[in-house]
Amino acid sequence: MMKKSFGLSIVLTSCLMLLSACGSSTGGSTQSTQAPASSEKPASTAEQAPKDDFPNRPINIIVPWSAGGGTDVSARTLAPYVEKELGVTINVVNKPGGGGWVGLTEIAQAKPDGYTLGITHSPTLPVGFVDPNAKRDISLDSYSIVAHHVIDPDVVAIRADDTRFSDIKGLIEYAKKEELTTTATAIGSDEHLVALDFNKNYGTKFNPVQFKGAADSYAAALGGHVDIFMGNLSELLNMHKEGQIKILGIATDERSSLLPDVPTLTESGFDVKMASSRGIGGPKGIDAHRLEILEKAFEKAIKNEEQIKKIEDMGAQVQFMGSQDYLNMLKENVEKVKNLGDLLGW
Incomplete structure (x- = not known):
């Protein structure tokens, strides 16, 4: 019995000594028996969430006019360069009607996931916002603005076989006496405003005829x-070069390098200046990260030298602006249209 008791005492003593060694620190304080904390910080919720691989499927760009017009052609010219930057297919989808507002409304009402964008156009957008007869519940706040792409000056032209006019001065003198119909694509479109500007300031009798798109009007x-x-220089340049029409004047301060022999309306004595301004936008609410991806991709595509050359060959001018600068320009255009309300009978 004594041997067994002595042996058991040794075992118990050894165990107590081992536990004491394991539970003591250098300073003698008692340590928790929990496992030591990892030196690595736990991943945040954002880090644990799966990364957004946007874009991972085709993106649609809505053109609010029919195929063949300057807006459509410039969008289709840009699309392959955006595809290169984003690595997904860019589909250009025509949604004509309502003077551009069928497509512009669809853009504003699309799901704000970055996969539906569209061509935002001035003066169509500003006119549509300001027009009291439209009673639209859409404003600049209805869109996520991405980037500005093109400035395309307006021109005045006649058929090549029209012998009534030889220059812009002769045309205006004739139009003061006789009504002349002119092409237009919407109430308040840039070409419509050119005709109204002539009527108000120079006493002409231009009667704009509205069509669904530039191709139909021409x-x-x-x-x-x-x-x-x-209409726009980009839309009419090739017909001019092919001898189908004759461009008599350009609504800019300076002559176009593409048509150096064609005078501006200003130098011909008519202070009429107008251009189509085109950019890219989407519905309000696109995630800021996705919007940043889109803006950077469009910036690289728009600044691509090959793309710039193609746009210039069409008769338009590339003018990149980021989202904030472009938004500011649209706001300024809204104010300009408000000041032209009397031209539109408002």
Whole structure:
């Protein structure tokens, strides 16, 4: 019995000594028996969440006019360069009607996931916001602005076989006495404002005829159903070069390097200046991270030298602006349209 008791005492003593060694620190304080904390910080909720691989499927760009017009062609020219930057297919989808507002409304009402964008156009957007007759519940706040792309000056042209006019001065003198129909794509479109500006300030009798898109309006003018072509240089340049029409004047301060022999309206004595301004926007609410990805991709695509050359060959001018600068320009355009309300009968 004594041997067993002595042996058990040794075992118990050894265990107590071992526990004491394991539970003591250098300073003699008692330590928790929990496992030591890892030196690595736990991942944040954002780090644990799966990364957004946007974009990972095709993106649609809505053009609010029919195929063949300057807005459509410039969008299709830009699309391959955006594809290169984003690594996904860019589909250009035409949504004509309502003077551009069928497409512009669809852009504003799209799901704000970054996969539906569209061409934002001035003066169409500002006019649509200001027009009291439209009673729209859409404003600049309805859009996520991405980038500005193109400035495209307006021109005045006639059919090549029209012998009534030889220059812009002769045309204006004629239009003071006789009504002449002109091409237009919407109430308050840039070409419409050119005609109204002439009527107000120079006493002409231009009567704008509205069409769904530029291609339809020019077909009507070529067929003799409309007297005068008023539209963007990019849309009419090739017809001018092919001898189908004759551009008489450009609504800018300086002559175009593409048509150095064609005078500006200003130097011909008519202070009429107008251009189509085109950019990219989407519905309000696109995630800031996705919007940043889109803006950077469009910036690189718009500044691509090859793309710039193609746009210039069309007769338009590339003018990149980031989202904030472009938004500021649109706000300024809204104020300009408000000041032109009397031209539109408001």
